[in-house]
Structure formats: structure tokens, C-alpha cells
Amino acid sequence: MTEITEGKAKILIPDPVEFSREGKFDPAWSPVFYNPRMVFNRDVSVLAVSVISPSSVLDAMAATGIRGIRFVLEGGVNGEVIFNDKNPVAIELISKNIELNRITNYKIMRADANSIMHQLKVDYTDLDPFGSPAPFLFAALSSLRRKGVLGVTATDLSALEGKSITACNRKYGASGKRLNYSKEAGLRVLLAKIAREAAVQEKGILPLISFYKDYYYRLFVKTVDGAKRADKALEQIGMLYECQNCGFSFMDKECQVKCPMCGGEVNAYGPAWIGKLNSIDFLNRMKERLDKAPQINNPNSVKRLLDSLISENGMGPYYRIDVLASKLKVNMPPTHRLIDCLEDGTRTHFDERGIKTSKSFDQLIECMKNLA
Numbered sequence: 001m002t003e004i005t006e007g008k009a010k011i012l013i014p015d016p017v018e019f020s021r022e023g024k025f026d027p028a029w030s031p032v033f034y035n036p037r038m039v040f041n042r043d044v045s046v047l048a049v050s051v052i053s054p055s056s057v058l059d060a061m062a063a064t065g066i067r068g069i070r071f072v073l074e075g076g077v078n079g080e081v082i083f084n085d086k087n088p089v090a091i092e093l094i095s096k097n098i099e100l101n102r103i104t105n106y107k108i109m110r111a112d113a114n115s116i117m118h119q120l121k122v123d124y125t126d127l128d129p130f131g132s133p134a135p136f137l138f139a140a141l142s143s144l145r146r147k148g149v150l151g152v153t154a155t156d157l158s159a160l161e162g163k164s165i166t167a168c169n170r171k172y173g174a175s176g177k178r179l180n181y182s183k184e185a186g187l188r189v190l191l192a193k194i195a196r197e198a199a200v201q202e203k204g205i206l207p208l209i210s211f212y213k214d215y216y217y218r219l220f221v222k223t224v225d226g227a228k229r230a231d232k233a234l235e236q237i238g239m240l241y242e243c244q245n246c247g248f249s250f251m252d253k254e255c256q257v258k259c260p261m262c263g264g265e266v267n268a269y270g271p272a273w274i275g276k277l278n279s280i281d282f283l284n285r286m287k288e289r290l291d292k293a294p295q296i297n298n299p300n301s302v303k304r305l306l307d308s309l310i311s312e313n314g315m316g317p318y319y320r321i322d323v324l325a326s327k328l329k330v331n332m333p334p335t336h337r338l339i340d341c342l343e344d345g346t347r348t349h350f351d352e353r354g355i356k357t358s359k360s361f362d363q364l365i366e367c368m369k370n371l372a
């Protein structure tokens with residue numbers, strides 16, 4: 001065992017040196033999972049939980065217990081935290097870590113996440129599986145009290161983005177062609193799946209924050225009870241499109257075959273969430289918390305993400321500037337010049353080669369040509 005510090009928590013983790021193979025280390029090789037590359041995910045989650053301010057929390061896949069512990073120490077949870085993991089070695093470690101951090105209001109359970117989530121009711125459930133969250137979404141949604149919030153990590157990007165279209169169909173019921181804005185498409189497919197699972201339980205969802213980072217998606221959705229709220233959320237599900245000819249990208253509730261710009265054939269992908277990905281109010285409140293959270297590992301990159309999500313919110317899919325440039329057979333303009341030319345454009349956190357704008361596609365193309 002070795003002790004590390006993350007945020008305000010001290011955590012015992014299996015010593016990576018002991019479980020390395022030929023000088024390499026993968027957190028999955030260790031008897032209890034701890035991934036330092038997920039610190040950013042946990043930092044953002046702590047800030048989100050501090051805004052939600054839940055009175056009861058379920059850390060459904062707790063591993064070392066790092067999330068639940070940080071939610072108490074930094075997220076201001078003022079009620080019980082339930083730590084669950086099916087791995088007995090994780091359970092022993094969670095007990096030690098709870099003691100080390102002097103957590104008092106808690107329960108530890110060793111159960112299958114789905115079975116426990118069907119039995120409990122909490123204000124906030126955190127779902128942090130290996131790979132796809134799809135097998136756990138229904139139970140996770142059912143574990144929430146009225147107006148409860150669900151936090152989800154998904155690392156199965158090849159399925160969600162449509163690289164592996166059969167896996168996407170199996171897990172998320174979405175199919176079609178991989179689009180050039182696949183990073184955004186994957187997040188929207190995941191949200192649509194959550195909205196459908198919630199609707200079965202007569203709950204609607206409201207995305208509070210949802211984003212892509214490195215090799216995963218992370219999102220928080222608030223649930224609102226009632227069949228009408230469920231129907232309203234389902235209205236936000238449609239299809240994602242991209243013209244094979246001119247590159248015009250759009251989202252629509254209706255089935256489209258031809259590009260409304262040039263009449264060319266479109267690639268379609270979905271069903272996917274076509275509504276907003278974030279709540280501006282929630283993001284602003286997270287920013288306020290960030291200013292008072294010196295323990296956050298990399299506050300500048302968290303702030304950059306929050307600012308980017310604020311400027312991107314409500315805009316259509318992003319365009320890959322390199323893809324458009326090659327379609328137009330022009331040189332790729334610098335992103336900042338394109339943004340200046342459009343007078344209404346923003347970079348996107350999804351892709352450093354991407355741009356979003358509320359201006360028309362024609363204006364974007366004109367700027368691309370003028371700047372070439």
C-alpha cells in the first residue's frame with residue numbers, strides 16, 4: 001500500500017510499483033482500481049456535487065472510496081454516503097480510507113451495483129464503471145429520489161462515437177455513420193440513452209454539465225418526476241446529420257435524407273440528444289465554487305473547460321476546420337482568425353481542430369474562403 005493525497009483526501013492505494021509489468025502500469029492490474037488520470041474527472045465532480053449539495057450519496061462503484069470521501073471533505077455532503085463495490089479487497093480499502101479521513105456518516109456495502117441501486121433511494125448517485133455505463137443506467141436512475149441527480153462516466157468512446165457501430169447499437173440503440181463531429185455525437189448518444197431509460201420510469205432529465213475529456217465522457221443530469229416531464233425530455237431526441245458533399249452539419253427531430261444546403265446525401269447518426277448539453281446557471285455556480293477551492297489539482301484547466309462549455313452551450317454541432325478546408329481545397333485558417341471573421345464563433349472543448357458558431361453555414365464557408 002502507498003498513501004497519496006488527492007484534493008483534501010488522503011488515500012491508501014495499492015502500490016503501483018508492486019503491480020507494474022515490465023516497467024508499465026495499468027490501474028486495471030492492481031487489486032483495487034485507482035487511476036491518477038481521472039483526477040480531473042473527480043475534481044469536476046467534486047465541484048458539481050458541491051453545487052448539488054445532496055443529503056444522501058451513493059458511490060455505487062467506489063473502488064478506493066476516493067470519490068465519496070472527496071464528496072464529504074470538499075463537496076459539502078451533509079448526510080450519509082454509501083460506498084459500494086463488489087470487490088471484497090476494495091471494501092477493505094474503503095474502510096481504511098474512511099478511517100484515515102475521519103468520515104463519520106457512512107455505510108459500506110459489498111453488492112452488485114444494479115441490485116443495490118434498485119433497493120436504495122438517494123439524492124445523488126455516482127456511476128463510475130469500467131467502460132460502458134449502459135448496463136447500469138436503468139438501476140442508477142431508479143436509485144434517485146425526486147429531483148435526484150445522476151453522475152456518469154463513460155469510457156467506451158469507440159462505441160459511443162461510432163467507431164464500433166455494432167457495439168454502439170447493442171449498448172445504446174444508436175446506429176448510422178460515424179460523423180466528423182464524432183466526439184460530440186458520442187456524448188449526445190449517451191444522453192439520449194439516459195433520457196430513454198429515465199422516461200420508462202416516468203422521469204425527465206435536464207443536463208447540468210456534460211463534457212468530453214481525453215478518453216472519457218462525464219456528465220451530470222438532474223431528474224424531474226412525471227410522465228409529462230419524461231415526454232418533454234424525449235422531444236429533445238432526434239438525429240445527427242452531416243452532408244457528404246458540402247459538410248453542412250445539423251441536428252433534427254425529423255428524418256432527413258438530403259442536405260438542406262446543397263441537396264447532397266447526408267450521413268445520419270443517432271438517435272441522439274439534440275437539446276442543450278449544459279445548464280449555464282449550474283456552470284456559473286461551479287465556477288464560483290472553483291474560486292474557493294484551492295485544493296483542486298489544476299484549477300486553470302477546470303476553468304477553461306467551464307468557460308468553453310458556457311460559450312458552446314446551445315450551439316449546433318462543431319465543424320472540423322481541417323475537414324472543411326480540405327473539402328473547399330483551401331488552406332486551413334488559424335482558428336482565432338475564423339472566430340474574428342464570424343464575429344460569433346467559439347473553439348470547442350471537444351476538438352482542438354473544431355469550431356462552433358451560431359452564424360449560418362454560408363457565412364462560415366465565406367470566412368474560410370476569404371481567409372485562405
Ligand SMILES: C[S@@+](CC[C@H](N)C(=O)[O-])C[C@H]1O[C@@H](n2cnc3c(N)ncnc32)[C@H](O)[C@@H]1O
Nearest residue numbers: 033061062063085086087111112113128129130
Ligand atoms: C472504474 S472503477 C471505480 C473508480 C472510482 N470510482 C474512482 O473514482 O477511483 C470501477 C469499480 O467498480 C467495481 N465494479 C465493477 N462492476 C461492478 C458491479 N457490477 N457492482 C459493483 N461494483 C462493480 C469494480 O470493482 C471497480 O472497483
Ligand SMILES: [Zn+2]
Nearest residue numbers: 243246259262
Ligand atoms: Zn450539403
